[in-house]
Amino acid sequence: xxxxxxxxxxxxxxxxxxxxxxxxxxxxxxxxxxxxxxxxxxxxxxxxxxxxxxxxxxxxxxxxxxxxxxxxxxxxxxxxxxxxxxxxxxxxxxxxxxxxxxxxxxxxxxxxxxxxxxxxxxxxxxxxxxxxxxxxxxxxxxxxxxxxxxxxxxxxxxxxxxxxxxxxxxxxxxxxxxxxxxxxxxxxxxxxxxxxxxxxxxxxxxxxxxxxxxxxxxxxxxxxxxxxxxxxxxxxxxxxxxxxxxxxxxxxxxxxxxxxxxxxxxxxxxxxxxxxxxxxxxxxxxxxxxxxxxxxxxxxxxxxxxxxxxxxxxxxxxxxxxxxxxxxxxxxxxxxxxxxxxxxxxxxxxxxxxxxxxxxxxxxxxxxxxxxxxxxxxxxxxxxxxxxxxxxxxxxxxxxxxxxxxxxxxxxxxxxxxxxxxxxxxxxxxxxxxxxxxxxxxxxxxxxxxxxxxxxxxxxxxxxxxxxxxxxxxxxxxxxxxxxxxxxxxxxxxxxxxxxxxxxxxxxxxxxxxxxxxxxxxxxxxxxxxxxxxxxxxxxxxxxxxxxxxxxxxxxxxxx
Numbered sequence: 001x002x003x004x005x006x007x008x009x010x011x012x013x014x015x016x017x018x019x020x021x022x023x024x025x026x027x028x029x030x031x032x033x034x035x036x037x038x039x040x041x042x043x044x045x046x047x048x049x050x051x052x053x054x055x056x057x058x059x060x061x062x063x064x065x066x067x068x069x070x071x072x073x074x075x076x077x078x079x080x081x082x083x084x085x086x087x088x089x090x091x092x093x094x095x096x097x098x099x100x101x102x103x104x105x106x107x108x109x110x111x112x113x114x115x116x117x118x119x120x121x122x123x124x125x126x127x128x129x130x131x132x133x134x135x136x137x138x139x140x141x142x143x144x145x146x147x148x149x150x151x152x153x154x155x156x157x158x159x160x161x162x163x164x165x166x167x168x169x170x171x172x173x174x175x176x177x178x179x180x181x182x183x184x185x186x187x188x189x190x191x192x193x194x195x196x197x198x199x200x201x202x203x204x205x206x207x208x209x210x211x212x213x214x215x216x217x218x219x220x221x222x223x224x225x226x227x228x229x230x231x232x233x234x235x236x237x238x239x240x241x242x243x244x245x246x247x248x249x250x251x252x253x254x255x256x257x258x259x260x261x262x263x264x265x266x267x268x269x270x271x272x273x274x275x276x277x278x279x280x281x282x283x284x285x286x287x288x289x290x291x292x293x294x295x296x297x298x299x300x301x302x303x304x305x306x307x308x309x310x311x312x313x314x315x316x317x318x319x320x321x322x323x324x325x326x327x328x329x330x331x332x333x334x335x336x337x338x339x340x341x342x343x344x345x346x347x348x349x350x351x352x353x354x355x356x357x358x359x360x361x362x363x364x365x366x367x368x369x370x371x372x373x374x375x376x377x378x379x380x381x382x383x384x385x386x387x388x389x390x391x392x393x394x395x396x397x398x399x400x401x402x403x404x405x406x407x408x409x410x411x412x413x414x415x416x417x418x419x420x421x422x423x424x425x426x427x428x429x430x431x432x433x434x435x436x437x438x439x440x441x442x443x444x445x446x447x448x449x450x451x452x453x454x455x456x457x458x459x460x461x462x463x464x465x466x467x468x469x470x471x472x473x474x475x476x477x478x479x480x481x482x483x484x485x486x487x488x489x490x491x492x493x494x495x496x497x498x499x500x501x502x503x504x505x506x507x508x509x510x511x512x513x514x515x516x517x518x519x520x521x522x523x524x525x526x527x528x529x530x531x532x533x534x535x536x537x538x539x540x541x542x543x544x545x546x547x548x549x550x551x552x553x554x555x556x557x558x559x560x
Contacts, residue, residue: 051093084115120195127202284338420463439480467503489533
């Protein structure tokens with residue numbers, strides 16, 4: 001059987017159920033018309049036949065719903081609605097088969113409101129379950145919806161005590177229209193209408209295809225007919241009894257038609273149409289049983305051998321150079337699909353070639369980058385060396401001059417003094433170079449690095465007889481450029497008073513969020529020419545103080 005024939009029979013099968021339902025409804029309508037003009041015996045037979053037709057019709061609908069609906073909670077409520085409809089039809093059949101017994105017939109009539117009240121409520125719970133996962137359970141507060149429903153049902157069932165739902169004259173007949181509606185009836189009608197309206201609103205709100213005309217129009221047809229019938233029934237339109245006087249059947253048909261239309265238009269998801277979708281699938285696919293017999297084939301699936309299908313269960317196999325066959329188990333057999341991998345194979349080959357080309361290019365580029373990195377490192381090294389040479393050129397020239405004088409000097413004390421002075425300048429060149437390299441690599445450094453610079457200079461100054469002291473706090477971070485500024489200023493002042501320096505004191509402290517570093521030089525030389533080196537300068541009794549104001553973390557304050 002080809003795909004077109006399978007599609008035709010699938011459509012015929014899906015439409016055939018609706019034709020059968022329509023035929024059953026027409027047959028039941030004909031039996032009712034016959035019973036209205038027949039004798040007692042024929043009337044009873046028609047009632048039994050009509051009841052059997054209705055029970056079979058709604059039982060078939062309930063079985064169909066159970067098989068089609070995927071969501072467990074939605075399926076349970078729909079089956080419950082089908083059971084309520086069956087109960088309603090059964091109660092109606094029993095009522096019309098009994099003789100006139102006022103209290104019993106009215107009690108059976110009141111039982112009509114069990115399905116009348118609970119079917120709209122279950123429809124609302126169905127709507128609230130749509131779009132949820134299979135293990136979804138309604139929140140606990142939804143149980144409160146059963147309270148007004150149960151209360152209204154109890155009020156109607158006990159109507160013979162208070163007549164708040166239906167009011168009868170004392171000698172009213174059971175089947176007559178000589179009753180009036182009470183407040184409970186209108187409350188029940190309002191509750192039924194509210195539940196139905198809320199259910200449809202929730203369904204439309206959750207609809208995945210909001211712009212579809214079919215979705216908007218289809219469920220409204222039975223809803224509008226239901227509202228129209230309810231109004232006509234309440235006002236007791238005379239023509240209604242002739243055409244659709246059986247309120248039970250009318251309501252059951254319209255309730256089920258509303259739910260079925262929601263299923264057909266997709267508001268309620270159903271497990272239908274998968275066979276047609278599978279056959280129209282563009283991917284070549286087959287479904288086999290466990291004995292490797294093909295049960296269903298898509299339209300464009302190519303013929304495979306049994307060996308190919310068996311091997312595909314263990315690992316993907318190639319039917320030819322351009323088609324790969326894969327298989328996965330399902331609950332009753334296996335699904336086998338074919339993938340055209342010709343383009344993929346070409347893409348993989350091209351990708352591999354591109355990877356090889358890119359790999360060669362990357363190796364060349366990596367070598368170029370390494371060479372460039374080495375060149376840049378050498379340039380940076382040369383730049384730092386040049387910078388250091390420029391910064392310390394004066395000290396180096398003076399060291400050379402001092403050493404030249406030392407060679408010509410015959411006095412041992414003077415030679416010691418010249419060598420000590422050269423050592424002081426050499427210590428500066430060494431330590432300044434370290435600070436300069438540090439500032440090029442990192443923006444900040446510990447204050448102990450600056451302390452070591454002063455300690456090296458002081459060790460050589462003591463050879464000249466100068467007293468030196470350095471007091472620094474711990475765990476303070478400064479910017480490297482500030483350290484260079486302080487040490488450069490110290491050296492500039494020191495070189496000016498090197499031979500008559502009595503003492504030098506470097507003191508660093510914190511005060512009110514500021515970091516202060518002061519250098520005191522005790523000498524006879526006038527050092528005021530260097531006051532621009534510091535943020536503050538003072539001189540008193542042969543001692544010159546140079547003060548630097550620096551914030552913690554390295555930010556320099558403005559000079560006062």
